[in-house]
Amino acid sequence: MNIIDLRSDTVTQPTPEMREVMARAEVGDDVYGEDPTVNRLQELVAELVGMEKSLFVSSGTMANLIAIMVHCNRGHEMIVGNKSHVYLDEGGGYAALGGVLPFPLQNQIDGTLDLEDIRSSIWSDTDPHHSQTKLITLENTQNNCGGVVLEKSYLDAVSQIASEHNLLFHLDGARIFNASVKLGVDVKELTKQADSMMFCLSKGLCAPIGSMLCGTKEFIFQANRIRKQLGGGTRQAGIIAAAGIYALENLIDRLGEDHERAKKLGQGIGKIDGLKMTPGAPETNMIFFSIDENIQWSAEELAEEAAREGVKIDAPGPKLIRMVTHYWIDDEMINQAVQVLDKVISQG
């Protein structure tokens, strides 16, 4: 049976062309700063996102953790969305390893944090009762809100608040290219507000491993030290960096195809009795829908049944399903996935 894997864009395998460039990559010892392919990737990325420097790291989780640890000392506080990946899904590394306190604010349906909520959660730094607010961390696209996009005007407004209060602003842009393709704007328009940002090569861009952490020269100098402390200094990393270069040069523009297919998937699912799409069309490559209460399946059971029929889906809540389109999903697979869900739900 051909498996249709719609659980996440992290399941993407490298393309054949990507495997070729990996096999041919020139390499050196990256801890010595001598891997020419890593160096080329880092320069390419800094230029692409409009920041002084970038650093190749093993994962998005590591990139976010390093950024938080560079920006904050132990006991500092970070304002962060209550549905964000950093807050929910990174093992609490900011607290466990960085000693940083989260100040979680409600993510709105559109993925934003209310600007007044942000303003009112910044502690006065002259009152010793409070920890010191140091950092605002946002996510774009905002995964758990349905892959929704934060627009430039919103990012401008948050950056304004950060500078008024002497705070730093880190952007988890794991899927920032999905946001820039969706909005039709240069990615720099969505990164220039932040003091640091990271994005992942290993999601919709198909690379097997790797994320890029970006910021000023001084920030990246500190980040490199913390990467080493975390055991993230790797040696002939050019083999995986080559995949990143290939992805950035060839696979950004096609992300729009994934968005179109997510829309098509959403339209198909919207017609199935017993399933309810969360409001709003999918903005990028993710769709979320819920199972009606009168259907016996839990999300996990539905996912198990669908997997038996060859369609893998994600069950992030008791009645909540997530599906994500990506490079390896074509139109025919979208039709098949809708048919399988229709069949399975009719048995529920």
Ligand SMILES: Cc1ncc(COP(=O)(O)O)c(C=O)c1O
């Ligand atoms: C928004 C967001 N940020 C960060 C990450 C972490 O990336 P990684 O899995 O490479 O650690 C993910 C992973 O899915 C994500 O969705």
